Amino acid sequence: MTTPPSPPVADTPPSGEGLGQRAAAVLVFGSSAAVLVVEIVALRLLAPYLGLTLETSTLVIGIALTAIALGSWLGGRVADQVDPHRLIGPALGVSGVVVALTPLLLRTTAEWAAPALLLVAAGTLLVPGALLSAVTPFVTKLRLTSLAETGTVVGRLSGVGTFGAIVGTVLTGFVLVSRLPVSSILIGLGALLVIGSVLVGRRAGRRRRASAVALATVVAGSLATAFAPGGCDAETRYHCARIVADPERATGRTLILDGLRHSYVDLQDPTYLRFGYVRAIAAVADTAFPAGEPLVAHHIGGGGLTFPRYLAAARPGTRSLVSEIDGGVVRIDREQLELGASGGIDVRVEDARLGLKRLGTDSRDLVVGDAFGGVSVPWHLTTAEALRDVHRALRKDGLYVANLIDHGRLAFARAEVATLAEVFGHVAVMGAPGDIGLDPAATPVGGNMVVLASDRPVDAPAIQRALDARETGWRIATGDTVTAWAGDAPVLTDDHAPVDQLLQPHPTRTVR
Structure with missing residues (x-):
């Protein structure tokens, strides 16, 4: 005689008390979202x-993914040995403290102990990332009250966690960063995590002394962050921006984006050009077109709008259309750099590649490329396909002039020149003689260079005289010299443009 099978044996959680489905979903959703907020x-x-x-x-x-993998793995192992009720609160609390202190730690380290920045950055990502990722296996352990529903519980919580990561990504990228300083985002997130830790601890009946210490740490860190070095006048969608007055020139202003000098503007005299590369671009325009003749120009990248202002002043009636991706920078131009006083300048907040496509064929006398993310030209503006859009928009005798930055072997600059040669009939390079192949005995140093491309021949002697008149100290290379200098550099295309790998940054902070 057989006996009927026994019903499944319930696995009782270590504490003897499970976790409600709604609370479990909130914990997994929130912790997963927080990891992505911190990463971005x-x-x-x-x-x-x-x-x-x-x-x-x-x-x-890579560090964020390492933290997620480490937290998930160790969190699962620990959850099998310790009551997860005792783990969730501390995981949230410690994460909250580290997250809230991250702006202070990173900015202070960057200013006072730069060699340790990567180590500190890794720690501020790994610690909260791993602890928050461990919350999911902790919660899963508490929800697994029966082996018969293992797949349902694990699948549901995995889906909730993934959805939380998506919401954290979208919320940060489209809402938080555009409305709040990054320090406020992290301090606020840290405070929410500590509050979550308090609520979880209260539910589990734990003592709240540690939670009080955590909250006090967040508050103190928040106050200290306000006095930490590396602050911004404004945080835009893309940059930490500051305007610095020139102590030697009362009307001079420098726009600093992410610690790099991007533009210098004289509020009273737009024809005053401080940066050498801007003087070189002006030398090209002044030589190529009759003096005072108004132009129709397009500018890839705006920054402080130094060169559009110059054209408006030196060539009255010039119409300049500017593609600037960062609306926050445009707002600074209007509010602090007196953009409204410059006529003939129309600024569109748009990606410059899309802006090029909107230009009419044969509609521009001059296109100026001066768009940068840090010290690198955004790769999609360097390719043959992008340059063909520039070529299409230029009139028959039009010019394309672009600012480049490179160091070391100048691999990116050479590749960009090779790419220009695929699209335009004539290409010239301006820069320090040792950098552009005019002084073979010199070791290339790098920095700013200006490239010129057109279908009309380049009047190199006239441009050289203009460069000398503007005291740039630069030379211009054309023809076979440029071809030999570019060598076998690759042509950049939309399918393959490893700009970041080709670019060699300066061993110290680069200043444009």
């Missing part, structure tokens, strides 16, 4: 010191 905001905190490059993005993403 960390990129913006590090950009002023490491640059907003592919390498920086890869580093942050």
Whole structure:
């Protein structure tokens, strides 16, 4: 005689008390969202010191993924040995404290102990990332009251966690960063995590002394962050921005984006050009077109709008259309750099590649390229396809002039020149003689260079005289010299443009 099978044996949680489905979903959703908020905001905190490059993005993403993997793995192991009720609150609390202190830690380290920045950055990502990722296995352990529903519980919580990560990503990218300083985002998130820790601890009947200490730490860290070095006058969607007055020139202003000098503007004299590369661009325009003749120009990248202002003053009647992706920078131009006083300048907040597509064929005398993310030209503006849009928009005798930055072997600059040669009939390079192949005995140093491309021949002697008159100290290279200098550099295309890998940053902070 057989006996009927016994019903499934229930696995009782270690504490003898499970976790409600709604509370479980909130914990997993919130902790997963918080990991992505920290990851995205960390990129913006590090950009002023490491640059907003592919390498920086890869580093942050890699550390974040390592934290998620480590937290999930260790969290599962620990949950099998310790009552998860005792773990969730401390995980949230410690994460909250570290997150809230991150702006203070990173900015202070960057200013006073720069070599340790990567180590500190890794810690401020790994610690909260791992602890918050461990919340999911903690909660899963508490929800698994029966082996018969393992798949349902694990699948549901996995889906909730993924949805939380999506919401955290979208909320940060489209809402928080555009409305709040990154320090406020992290301090606010840290406070929410500590409050969550208090609520979880109260539910579990734990003592609240540690929670009070955590809250006090967040408050103290918040106050200290206000006095930390590396603050911004404004945090835009893309940059930490500051306006610095020139102590030697009462009307001079420098726009600093992510720690780099991007533009110098004289509020009373737009024809005063402080940066050498801007003087070189002006030398080209002054030589190529009759003096005072108004132009129709397009500017890829705006910054402080130094060159559009120059054209408006030196060539009355000039119409300049500017594609500037960062609306916050445009707002600074209007509010602090007196953009309204400059006529003939129309600024569109748009990606410059899309702006190029909107230009009419044969509609521009001059296109100026001066768009940068950190010290790198955004890769999609460097390719043959992008330059063909420039070529299409230019009139028959039009000119394309662009600012480049490179160091070391100048691999990116050479590749960009090779790409220009694929699209335009004539290409010239301006820069320090040792950098552009005019002084073979010199070791290339790098920095700013200006490239000129057109279908009409380049009047190199006239441009050289203009460069000398503006005291740039630069030379111009054309023809076979440029071809030999570019060598076998690759042509950049939309399918393959490893700009960040080709670009060699200066060993110290680069200043434009």
